[in-house]
Amino acid sequence: MEEHIVIIGNGISGVTAARHIRKLSDKKITIVSAETDYFFSRTALMYIYMGHMTFEHTQPYENWFWEKNRIELKKGYVKTVDSDSKTLHFEGGESLNYDKLIIATGSKPNKFGWPGQDLKGVMGLYHKQDLDSLEKHAPDNKTCKHAVIVGGGLIGIELAEMLNSRNIPVTFLVREKSFWNGVLPQGESEMINRHIKNHHIDLRLNTNLKEIVSDENGQVKSVIIEETGEEIPCTVVGLTAGVSPSIDFLKNSKIETNKGVKVNRFLETNIPDVFAIGDCAEQEEAIDQRPPIEAVWYTGRMMGEVLAQTICGNRMAYNPGHWFNSAKFLDIEYQTYGWVHGLKGRPGYENHFHWKHDDDTKCITIAFHENTNQFLGINTFGIRMKHETFDGWLTEKRDIDYVVQHLAEANFDPEFYKTYEKDILESYKNQFQPA
Amino acid sequence: MSDKQNHSMSLTTPDTNALSGKQKAAVFLGVSGLFILALAVFNTNFPNKTLFLILALGLITAGTILLSNSLYLDKLEGIKNDGIWFKSLTSRGVLAWIIGIVLTGFYIVLYFFPQYLGQGSNGEANSGLITLFDPLSFLLSGRPASQWFVYGTLYTLAILIFGYKYILKYRHNRYQQLRTVSVMFFQLAFAFLIPEFMARLNESPDYNLPYYDIKSMWPLNYYLFDGWSINGFLSSGYLGLGLLIFGVLSIFVVSPILTYKYGKRWYCSWVCGCGGLAETAGDSFRQLSSKKLSAWKLERWLIHTVLVFSVIMTTAVVYSYLGDDSSKYWLTRSTFLIGVGVLLTLVFALTFIFKRHALAKDAKYGAIGFFIIIAALFIMYFTGNSDKLFFIKSSSLRSAYGLYIGSIFSGVVGTGFYPILGNRVWCRFGCPMAAILGFQQRLFSKFRITTNGGQCISCGNCSTYCEMGIDVRAYAQKGENIVRSSCVGCGVCSAVCPRGVLKLENDTMKGRINSNDVLLGNDVDLMDLVNQK
Numbered sequence: 001m002e003e004h005i006v007i008i009g010n011g012i013s014g015v016t017a018a019r020h021i022r023k024l025s026d027k028k029i030t031i032v033s034a035e036t037d038y039f040f041s042r043t044a045l046m047y048i049y050m051g052h053m054t055f056e057h058t059q060p061y062e063n064w065f066w067e068k069n070r071i072e073l074k075k076g077y078v079k080t081v082d083s084d085s086k087t088l089h090f091e092g093g094e095s096l097n098y099d100k101l102i103i104a105t106g107s108k109p110n111k112f113g114w115p116g117q118d119l120k121g122v123m124g125l126y127h128k129q130d131l132d133s134l135e136k137h138a139p140d141n142k143t144c145k146h147a148v149i150v151g152g153g154l155i156g157i158e159l160a161e162m163l164n165s166r167n168i169p170v171t172f173l174v175r176e177k178s179f180w181n182g183v184l185p186q187g188e189s190e191m192i193n194r195h196i197k198n199h200h201i202d203l204r205l206n207t208n209l210k211e212i213v214s215d216e217n218g219q220v221k222s223v224i225i226e227e228t229g230e231e232i233p234c235t236v237v238g239l240t241a242g243v244s245p246s247i248d249f250l251k252n253s254k255i256e257t258n259k260g261v262k263v264n265r266f267l268e269t270n271i272p273d274v275f276a277i278g279d280c281a282e283q284e285e286a287i288d289q290r291p292p293i294e295a296v297w298y299t300g301r302m303m304g305e306v307l308a309q310t311i312c313g314n315r316m317a318y319n320p321g322h323w324f325n326s327a328k329f330l331d332i333e334y335q336t337y338g339w340v341h342g343l344k345g346r347p348g349y350e351n352h353f354h355w356k357h358d359d360d361t362k363c364i365t366i367a368f369h370e371n372t373n374q375f376l377g378i379n380t381f382g383i384r385m386k387h388e389t390f391d392g393w394l395t396e397k398r399d400i401d402y403v404v405q406h407l408a409e410a411n412f413d414p415e416f417y418k419t420y421e422k423d424i425l426e427s428y429k430n431q432f433q434p435a
Numbered sequence: 436m437s438d439k440q441n442h443s444m445s446l447t448t449p450d451t452n453a454l455s456g457k458q459k460a461a462v463f464l465g466v467s468g469l470f471i472l473a474l475a476v477f478n479t480n481f482p483n484k485t486l487f488l489i490l491a492l493g494l495i496t497a498g499t500i501l502l503s504n505s506l507y508l509d510k511l512e513g514i515k516n517d518g519i520w521f522k523s524l525t526s527r528g529v530l531a532w533i534i535g536i537v538l539t540g541f542y543i544v545l546y547f548f549p550q551y552l553g554q555g556s557n558g559e560a561n562s563g564l565i566t567l568f569d570p571l572s573f574l575l576s577g578r579p580a581s582q583w584f585v586y587g588t589l590y591t592l593a594i595l596i597f598g599y600k601y602i603l604k605y606r607h608n609r610y611q612q613l614r615t616v617s618v619m620f621f622q623l624a625f626a627f628l629i630p631e632f633m634a635r636l637n638e639s640p641d642y643n644l645p646y647y648d649i650k651s652m653w654p655l656n657y658y659l660f661d662g663w664s665i666n667g668f669l670s671s672g673y674l675g676l677g678l679l680i681f682g683v684l685s686i687f688v689v690s691p692i693l694t695y696k697y698g699k700r701w702y703c704s705w706v707c708g709c710g711g712l713a714e715t716a717g718d719s720f721r722q723l724s725s726k727k728l729s730a731w732k733l734e735r736w737l738i739h740t741v742l743v744f745s746v747i748m749t750t751a752v753v754y755s756y757l758g759d760d761s762s763k764y765w766l767t768r769s770t771f772l773i774g775v776g777v778l779l780t781l782v783f784a785l786t787f788i789f790k791r792h793a794l795a796k797d798a799k800y801g802a803i804g805f806f807i808i809i810a811a812l813f814i815m816y817f818t819g820n821s822d823k824l825f826f827i828k829s830s831s832l833r834s835a836y837g838l839y840i841g842s843i844f845s846g847v848v849g850t851g852f853y854p855i856l857g858n859r860v861w862c863r864f865g866c867p868m869a870a871i872l873g874f875q876q877r878l879f880s881k882f883r884i885t886t887n888g889g890q891c892i893s894c895g896n897c898s899t900y901c902e903m904g905i906d907v908r909a910y911a912q913k914g915e916n917i918v919r920s921s922c923v924g925c926g927v928c929s930a931v932c933p934r935g936v937l938k939l940e941n942d943t944m945k946g947r948i949n950s951n952d953v954l955l956g957n958d959v960d961l962m963d964l965v966n967q968k
Contacts, residue, residue: 047894050516051519051521052514165517328933331513333934387888
């Protein structure tokens with residue numbers, strides 16, 4: 001009898017682990033999910049609401065894929081995990097035995113105890129069910145005359161773009177004095193502020209939510225602003241103030257948790273044969289400058305790849321390379337390679353070179369070491385750049401002069417696009433090499 | 436499931452995707468232009484044909500321009516796919532079916548019942564819609580209009596006005612703009628105007644040129660080597676001979692060079708008229724192509740069968756008008772057949788010697804199967820088991836090809852079904868030219884779409900908007916280059932990618948078809964490990 005691997009969660013981490021275990025072995029694999037029947041791309045939920053795609057389009061594998069690859073799918077909500085008897089207990093009373101367990105349950109939207117945060121019409125944007133709820137409460141601008149979004153991060157701006165696509169007026173409450181400025185350097189963050197406003201989104205900086213007000217039916221009626229006391233009438237409130245691991249079902253288990261499921265570099269928990277990957281895993285010690293919990297698409301994928309090796313007899317540590325990420329702010333694409341810090345966590349030695357195009361939709365920031373001039377990272381907005389090139393430069397510890405002079409090698413924009421490397425070089429010389 | 440989807444079967448979308456007042460006015464203008472054309476079909480006698488023709492085409496143009504301006508110019512530059520799957524027209528709703536049926540009906544009438552458009556038979560004068568176009572036809576070629584002139588004019592107009600719309604839609608993207616200007620130019624100049632001017636030349640007794648769109652290559656232009664066409668070229672002096680030589684060179688020399696350097700896109704999405712219509716008027720339907728694995732399988736068998744059919748048909752047609760006596764003309768039936776046989780054997784042999792590792796199992800079986808069929812036909816001919824080449828009269832082969840492939844597949848299904856099956860049905864499943872270019876693109880070209888390290892989030896925009904039904908995401912999420920026969924290089928996958936993952940490139944052949952199973956981001960050991968397998 002082959003070993004039975006049970007994976008809780010059918011997101012990118014769990015599915016990647018399953019696929020790679022299948023490639024490497026004949027083990028029995030079961031994926032458990034309460035969210036959807038099949039794997040879909042969570043990051044694409046916004047495009048369903050915007051009408052760019054249907055839900056089916058967000059599923060990377062056709063439905064026959066799972067049976068063909070002998071990956072069993074079980075729909076159900078795991079209520080408790082008994083690691084002594086290696087048994088999962090489901091909400092409906094069923095149970096399932098495992099030989100090895102992979103916890104890949106992802107995140108849930110943060111709620112910070114705001115009055116009214118559980119009213120009808122209040123939602124996050126993470127699960128398929130959140131999308132369904134949004135579709136119900138904000139199908140068009142007659143049903144939803146106004147929406148308020150609380151929390152200025154990546155999901156907040158996506159939700160603003162979504163509502164905007166259906167011409168629903170949006171007020172966007174951001175606690176910070178500039179959009180996502182904990183992460184983005186000032187020049188970039190301010191450019192995005194302007195871009196948001198150009199889309200006719202009512203961006204309110206330095207603004208906190210005080211409470212969400214209910215009507216007589218338990219439905220959102222308005223929100224009240226902390227600073228001014230202003231009441232903004234609305235029927236939908238999006239809570240997008242970050243996410244945290246979705247691990248409530250482990251509370252009474254022997255598996256050690258903090259914010260997330262505690263794992264070592266081998267993604268092992270304190271209990272033998274129980275592993276955790278993806279958004280819900282919390283590294284005992286942070287790796288490099290990465291946070292101990294990384295809620296990012298590709299880290300989930302990489303953890304799945306690594307754990308599949310371990311489970312198939314080749315014990316391997318999770319060892320992510322240089323940091324990178326990407327996002328899209330309405331019409332502006334953003335990529336980052338290496339570390340460029342905003343207000344949060346910027347080391348004293350990190351100096352920045354910033355260039356911005358006159359059209360206010362393109363800019364870059366290159367971070368470098370003040371004393372050694374070593375290239376530390378780049379943020380690029382509106383210009384596509386090559387991951388591989390920067391990964392190489394970071395490994396080779398190039399200096400900023402080299403990077404600015406060879407920037408054209410990293411260009412990944414489509415053919416015939418205007419290039420800006422010369423402009424950037426000029427600007428660099430003016431800022432850092434006065435004649 | 437998103438509730439929104441259910442609205443797609445309703446004609447009137449009740450909410451945000453409804454047209455604004457300005458847009459409704461624009462649609463009204465365009466429809467009135469079409470209405471004039473419809474009146475002409477029913478033989479309305481317009482007092483002044485020139486005026487009404489200008490009015491009809493002018494209203495259609497004005498309507499489309501105003502609609503495009505209103506759709507795109509008021510908004511910031513960027514991807515404009517909001518609501519695509521909620522609109523009846525673009526999500527196989529009622530409107531899509533109505534337009535699909537009308538278009539299909541138009542093609543059936545055009546090909547099989549041109550008398551309803553007013554084409555006179557047996558020397559009768561034309562009437563109806565066709566005579567409405569007389570003023571323009573006289574202006575260009577000095578002849579009265581025909582059904583094909585009407586079709587050509589409307590076709591060219593569609594590419595021009597929807598090309599304008601496309602350019603506005605992608606006004607942040609120069610690749611999209613340039614290739615659209617290119618297809619607009621080639622359609623207007625090469626497919627529409629030059630053949631009309633060639634007809635002017637034919638007024639002189641020295642010229643007898645056949646209709647010839649010089650950018651349209653054999654086998655897409657399957658009638659190039661028909662007897663009447665060859666006779667026409669050969670009786671038109673040096674110009675005729677020159678054009679014929681260009682026609683042969685373009686398929687055997689020009690196309691292989693350009694396809695090697697740039698992939699099949701140089702033709703399919705920069706030059707071709709079928710591609711031109713698909714990319715402009717058909718752009719709203721690109722998301723409807725099937726991405727299923729089963730559709731890909733069907734595609735590979737169907738398109739290569741059409742190619743084999745067209746090769747056999749053309750060979751038989753040329754054979755039928757050649758003689759046996761080498762003292763009269765150097766090219767005899769036997770020399771021609773031997774030539775074709777040698778060429779096909781060479782292509783087959785070279786592919787299997789140098790590229791067999793790049794072919795999937797079913798592609799190998801297919802190639803061997805087709806080769807055996809053709810070889811058997813040749814052997815039977817030369818061993819005298821059959822007096823007719825390939826058993827069937829060449830004229831029957833030719834007319835079957837013209838009917839089933841030339842008319843029904845490329846016209847009725849290929850364009851009529853745009854709103855149901857997507858805009859590249861013909862290009863994907865039927866075009867023999869695309870099959871040849873694709874064959875070369877897969878095996879011998881510098882073109883590929885590269886992916887950007889580990890940035891893919893598997894969202895699926897690229898696959899959804901691929902008009903050729905390629906599951907682009909399946910490659911992108913593995914960090915694998917996309918090297919597919921069917922890719923026409925439209926560049927839309929790259930445009931709609933929200934993470935900057937895809938790029939169309941011409942680079943060296945080495946390492947073009949890679950297969951990283953682990954993406955950049957993990958440490959190097961793991962990548963090596965998995966890639967070693």
